[in-house]
Amino acid sequence: MSTHEPDRAAEDGSGAGSTAPRSLAEALRARDDASLGALLRARPDLLNPVPSDLTQLATRAGTRASVIRALEHLDRFTLQTAEALAVAPEPTTYGTLLALLAGDEGDDAGVDARTVSAALPRAVAALREQALLWGPDDRLRLVRTARELLAPAPQRPSPTGLGPTVAEATAGMSPGRVQEIVTAAGLPSTHDPVSAVASLTALFAERPRMSALLDEAPADAVEVLSRLVWGPPYGQVTAEPAAHLRWLLDRGLLLPTAPGTVVLPREAALHLRGGRAHRTLEPVPPAVDPAATHRATVVNATAAGQAYTALATVEELLKDWDEGGPAVLRAGGLSVRDLKRTAAALDTTEPLAAFWVELAYAAGLIASDGEADEQYAATPAYDNWLELPAAERWVRLVTSWLPATRTSGLVGGRDGAVAAAGRTLSALGPQLDRSAAPEVRRRVLALLGELPEGASPDPETLLARLRWERPLRGAAASDDAGDPDDLRARIARWTLTEAELLGVTGRGALSAHGRTLLDAGGAAATSAEAAAVALLAPLLPEPLDHVLLQADLTAVAPGPLERPLAEALSVLADVESKGGATVYRFTPGSVRRALDSGRTASDLHDFLNTHSRTPVPQPLAYLIDDVARKHGHLRIGAASAYVRCDDDVLLGEILADKRSAGLRLRRLAPTVLAAQADPAALLEGLRQMGFAPAAESPEGDVLITRAHARRTAPRSAPEPVPEGPPVPDGTLLTAAVRAIRAGDVASTTPRKHAPGEQSGALPRTSAADTLATMQAAVLTGEAVWIGYVNAEGSASQRVIAPIRVEGGFVTAYDHTADEVRTYPLHRVTGVAELEAEA
Secondary structure, three states, X not given: OOOOOOOOHXXXXXOXXXXXXXXXXXXXXXXXXXXXXXXXXXXXXXXXXXXXXXXXXXXXXXXXXXXXXXXXXXXXXXXXXXXXXXXXXXXXXXXXXXXXHHOOOXXXXXXXXXXXXXXXXXXXXXXXXXXXXXXXXXOEEEOHHHHHHHOOXXXXXXXXXXXXXXXXXXXXXXXXXHHHHHHHOOOOOOOOHHHHHHHHHHHHHXXXXXXXXXXXXXXXXXXXXXXXXXXXXXXXXXXXXXXXXXXXXXXXXXXXXXXXXXXXXXXXXXXXXXXXOOOOOOOOOOOOOEEEEOOHHXXXXXXXXXXXXXXXXXXXXXXXXXXXXXXXXXXXXXXXXXXXXXXXXXXXXXXXHHHXXXXXXXXXXXXXXXXXXXXXXXXXXXXXXXXOOHHHHHHHHHHHXXXXXXXXXXXXXOOHHHHHOOOOOOOOOOOOEOOOHHHHHHHHHXXXXXXXXXXXXXXXHHHHHHHHHOOOOOOOOOXXXXXXXXXXXXXXXXXXXHHHHHOOEEOOEEOHHHHHHOOOOHHHHHHHHHHHHHHHHHHOOOOEOOEEEEXXXXXXXXXXXXXXXXXXXXXXXXXXXXXXOEEEEOOHHHHHHHHHOOOOHHXXXXXXXXXXXXXXXXXXXXXXXXXXHHOOOOEEEOOOEEEEOOOHHHHHHHHHOHHHHHHOEEEEXXXXXXXXXXXXXXXXXXXXXXXXOXXXXXXXXXXXXXXXOOEOOOOOOOOOOOOXXXXXOHHHHHHHHHHHHHHHHHHHOOEOOOOOOOOOOOOOOOHHHHHHHHXXXXXXXXXXXXXXXXXXXXXXXXXXXXXXXXXOEEEEEEXXXXXXXXXXXXXXXXXXXXXXXX
């Protein structure tokens, strides 16, 4: 077996010359504050609540839930290192671990030993940092819970594909059967089964003797071993096995685990594998290959164009919902029908419409109004957002998208409880949060940032890198290439698409302004956002204050229009097509809409003359004048409804028209018709007949119809759903380490025990004895050990040096908190003197 063992004792002071820790708590006690802080940063769940001492920290670090969470955050090679430790002897040496990963010297099937040797120190350091591994290099120990999770078991095969050891597989075997196997393998018989098992284990682990034994094996027996060697190591046999199987059973190369079930022992499998624990070892992360490379100016310009399109799409969505959006489903979210209607309004697909809706929701621009008939509507924040410059509006959208846990790609699919109920996930619904989304999103963009400037990634190599970095995430701990339906892989693909839609990337490559925003976190957020605005603003098109009128009753906007011009033109004309230039078409209905909003014909002529770079075409002028001449000639009010007109001939024409039968009109006076329809239906009916009526108030004034914007009450943007506890900041880590150290000092300080007192229990003394001991400590200046219960009822132990005792309080220097504090004496459970130092 290969040794490949470098001299690492001097690297971390963990050689045999130093005193080896006897437990994880002792190993943590030997760490410095920086190392403890790194552990708490890597595993923030250990801080909730702050452990009272290092023993409690070690206990919490070994709990099943915490270990699973830590294992899920390991990269593939570090996880493979932990898996190798789980099948190695306990404890093991660094050299044995390296041999399990690199295999035997001269074994060409494995990874180059130098590559593994170079990568292993980092993996071991990562496991040590996260308190999954402890002990010096000559006595490495995996945390027991991690070993139980990763070691082979009949109900849960090991990721390595190895089975139990000879000792484990023969645990329930009769001593006589063990001796029979030893004799058949050509070994001398022993006096007890323990030495017999040790002898068989030594045979399988020794390369020359094991090779000689296998040279005698029948060809069919070797074929059976080759099928089991890489796992699963279990097989089925009949009550009367074939001769080649009997040969393997007699020599212990297959050991029974249950009636009809046999297993290949771990030591034998390792020999057949060339000493390797894994079939495929991945000591280095796979590279992300560039698929194409573009000039940086092309990437930035393309991304800026996409950014402007994103802003226009969100504005169009909110304009469509300005007077009140779709209703909220009873279970929450947007109905399929309303999503389809929104997609049609945005001229896009339903998945992309779901993305834009979720983006606006994440930015706090839309929310439910909370009324009895609940609807979605724009929030007051939308009006504030509209007032910002375009680049700042874009930054607001992207900084809302990056940390968002809501995942629009799931819309329309089935997942979790929704799938069980036979329903699909709806946009804006309550079950779209996926806590892994922000981490995957940022990691994908960070990998794009590591490529050369202007390079777009090959998606498959990008996904391979993500699977290497978090192999346990998604379906299961598997060594395969990854399930295409794995959630993290899907989020990564969606991230590439969404980043392109938002203009974070251009032609698949990370843009300059997108790269800057990746640093927008913590204290640097404001400066990073300002830098992104400065980079993007010059690339965005300037809004125009003019259009080009054409003789076919259309207007062409050769670029983005200023908002007042765009809003006025959207009332006067209908959008016919979008793209680099927007085409508006003037129709009688659109002109009438402008007149209904309070504009006069002269206002419309002045508007067009002011904002057109070309003369107003005669057909358009005639259209405006013709519609204006008819507009308001008929007046409609509420009787239930009536039609009033000074031209009685025109009223007679309406009565004679068969299309008016549904309105059930009758003449009340030469210039007045009454209808049994309501005013809105009467208006619409006469407009369909080709007339241009106007609604009037009870006073006879023309009613001006304008869109009334609907807004919700002030709403905050949805909070992301975090994946576990948040990572603590430096201040909290410093305070936590200090409290844990102080608590550990208090718990490990030698003290005098009262007769019958249990070790580790809080001291219990009477109030009089407590007061007397405190007063004596003030006079002598000595420290004492106390038990204390705070206002919440939490008990703790502390080492204090009393300074003053008065008024029912003791003022003392608290060694646990490293500060002077005052404690009520009635909350002190008892006091004990410390042992004198030898």
